Amino acid sequence: MSFLIPAVALVGALCVLDLVLTLGVVKRLREHTEMLASNSAVDTYTINVGEQVGEFTASSVDGEEVTHQLRQDDTLVAFFSPTCGPCRDKLPKFVDHVERGGITRDRVLVTVVGDAEESRGFIEQLRPIARVVCERSDGELTAAFKVKAFPTVLKVSPDGAGGAVVTANDVRLDQPAALAA
The missing domain is CATH 3.40.30.10 (Glutaredoxin)
Incomplete structure (x- = not known):
């Protein structure tokens, strides 16, 4: 049972890290979408x-x-x-x-x-x-x-x-x- 608390803490930390990285990717995608919208391909x-x-x-x-x-x-x-x-x-x-x-x-x-x-x-x-x-x-x-x-x-x-x-x-x-x- 002593390994359960560190394992849950590790999973929680990985989830927070994943959330931070996902938010960074979403922000970057929004920036690229705005750039593409302002620069029409035509x-x-x-x-x-x-x-x-x-x-x-x-x-x-x-x-x-x-x-x-x-x-x-x-x-x-x-x-x-x-x-x-x-x-x-x-x-x-x-x-x-x-x-x-x-x-x-x-x-x-x-x-x-x-x-x-x-x-x-x-x-x-x-x-x-x-x-x-x-x-x-x-x-x-x-x-x-x-x-x-x-x-x-x-x-x-x-x-x-x-x-x-x-x-x-x-x-x-x-x-x-x-x-x-």
């Missing part, structure tokens, strides 16, 4: 809402000239890469979003980032619904929109001065298209 990997799109001139796969100067309408701009797993998952949703929303082809611009041969499947799926540009990861459009991660879907609007400004940098494809005329 802001880290692409252009911010309200930011001016950089200048660019490119040629679509159909030979159309594409520039930073938009018409009078909002434009849906997307970036996909054939080497990106989430891109393969999101591409059919994107096509469906455009078709369901009744968004005309001239109001959709898609950049497929990668080798032309490797990108062929993406291009063929996107060609009927969008102006498609195929470029390398250091291309003009990728730089103009500051895209560092794929897939990226943006909504841009004319700024009144001949350029474009980002109005949404995380377009939800599961919601009705706001671009439909």
Whole structure:
């Protein structure tokens, strides 16, 4: 019986130590959650809402000239890469979003980032619904929109001065298209 009191005291001390360590972990997790909430992942990997799109001139796969100067309408701009797993998952949703929303082809611009041969499947799926540009990861459009991660879907609007400004940098494809005329 003489060993029972020290054993209970040892178990009690271990429980207090465990409680202190658990509270420290919870405090640290709260700090990290606040840091992540204040640093949106979208802001880290692409252009911010309200930011001016950089200048660019490119040629679509159909030979159309594409520039930073938009018409009078909002434009849906997307970036996909054939080497990106989430891109393969999101591409059919994107096509469906455009078709369901009744968004005309001239109001959709898609950049497929990668080798032309490797990108062929993406291009063929996107060609009927969008102006498609195929470029390398250091291309003009990728730089103009500051895209560092794929897939990226943006909504841009004319700024009144001949350029474009980002109005949404995380377009939800599961919601009705706001671009439909």
